[in-house]
Amino acid sequence: FRDLLKRLPRPKLALNCVGGKNATEILRHLENGGTMVTYGGMSRQPVIIPTGSLIFQDVKVRGYWMTEWNKRNRDTQESREMLSTLCDYIRQDKLKPPSNEQVPITDYTTAINSAMGSFTTKKQILTMGS
Numbered sequence: 860f861r862d863l864l865k866r867l868p869r870p871k872l873a874l875n876c877v878g879g880k881n882a883t884e885i886l887r888h889l890e891n892g893g894t895m896v897t898y899g900g901m902s903r904q905p906v907i908i909p910t911g912s913l914i915f916q917d918v919k920v921r922g923y924w925m926t927e928w929n930k931r932n933r934d935t936q937e938s939r940e941m942l943s944t945l946c947d948y949i950r951q952d953k954l955k956p957p958s959n960e961q962v963p964i965t966d967y968t969t970a971i972n973s974a975m976g977s978f979t980t981k982k983q984i985l986t987m988g989s
Contacts, residue, residue: 864888872896879904886912894919961986 869890875882876899886895886908895918897906912918932938948954959982962970970983 869893874898875906876901878902878906880907882906883909886916886918889916889918892917892919894921896921896923898923898925957982959984 869888871890871893873885873889873893873895875885875895875897878897878900879902881902882895882897883906889895889912893916897920900906906920908918908920913920929938945954958980960970960973961984962973964985964987967985970985973979973981974983
């Protein structure tokens, strides 16, 4: 895997939804002048930006809050175009949902146990009715 990473060009954009040490590690692999966008904090740990990354790699760090974007862009052309593009991607099979398992809500404890288990790879979706 390391050999593969060495052969690939460094990314110019990093999307961070975890925070903490994960975000710091992502920064290490960005191309000089690259940008990291943080849109979540699943680790509940602060994003730590090494001074060297800011000075010597000239990285940019941004935050993104979808709820606020939706408030500011409700009923705008940009919002309609974004939704149209996403729908096109779905129709073209370019955008797919994550691997998931549908579980009846009456069996919610099974879904919770699966979601809390180690190395789970499927999202648990509770279904209502038949």
